[in-house]
Amino acid sequence: MTTVLYVEDDDDNAFMLTRRLERHGIHMRHVESGEKALIDAVWKIPDVVLLDISLPGMDGLSVLQKLRSNPLTQSVPVIVLSAHVMEDDITRALEAGADAFVPKPIEFPRLLEALDRVIKHDSHGGDSS
Numbered sequence: 001m002t003t004v005l006y007v008e009d010d011d012d013n014a015f016m017l018t019r020r021l022e023r024h025g026i027h028m029r030h031v032e033s034g035e036k037a038l039i040d041a042v043w044k045i046p047d048v049v050l051l052d053i054s055l056p057g058m059d060g061l062s063v064l065q066k067l068r069s070n071p072l073t074q075s076v077p078v079i080v081l082s083a084h085v086m087e088d089d090i091t092r093a094l095e096a097g098a099d100a101f102v103p104k105p106i107e108f109p110r111l112l113e114a115l116d117r118v119i120k121h122d123s124h125g126g127d128s129s
Helices: 011-022 034-043 060-069 087-095 108-121
Strands: 003-007 027-031 048-052 078-082 100-103
Touching (some): 011 027, 048 060, 060 087, 078 087, 087 100
Parallel strands (some): 003 027
16 A cells, blocks of 8 residues: 655645545555654655645755655655746756645646656655555
């Protein structure tokens, strides 16, 4: 079963997306902040990280850079989710190491496609629980 770490500070968004993805057989873990994401990602390495950019405290791009600089998490695929969809925003996310960018509001089929693409491309194995 695929395990996804979802980093989202909006509880309503987290609840709705978590339920939808769990219906597709994906095991979801949710944290509300970048700091918690960094701890959780090392504690039990996920197969994929869904990462909001606008987070309280440490923003998503800083989280992404720290994930990429840690040998334990550097190969975990990261999909950035953001309402900031200007070309510069997308470029910054991809240059920081994101494997995909999905704009908010999230179009569920587009997210599933991005998940499928990064999971198939991923060769690190991740956490298979």
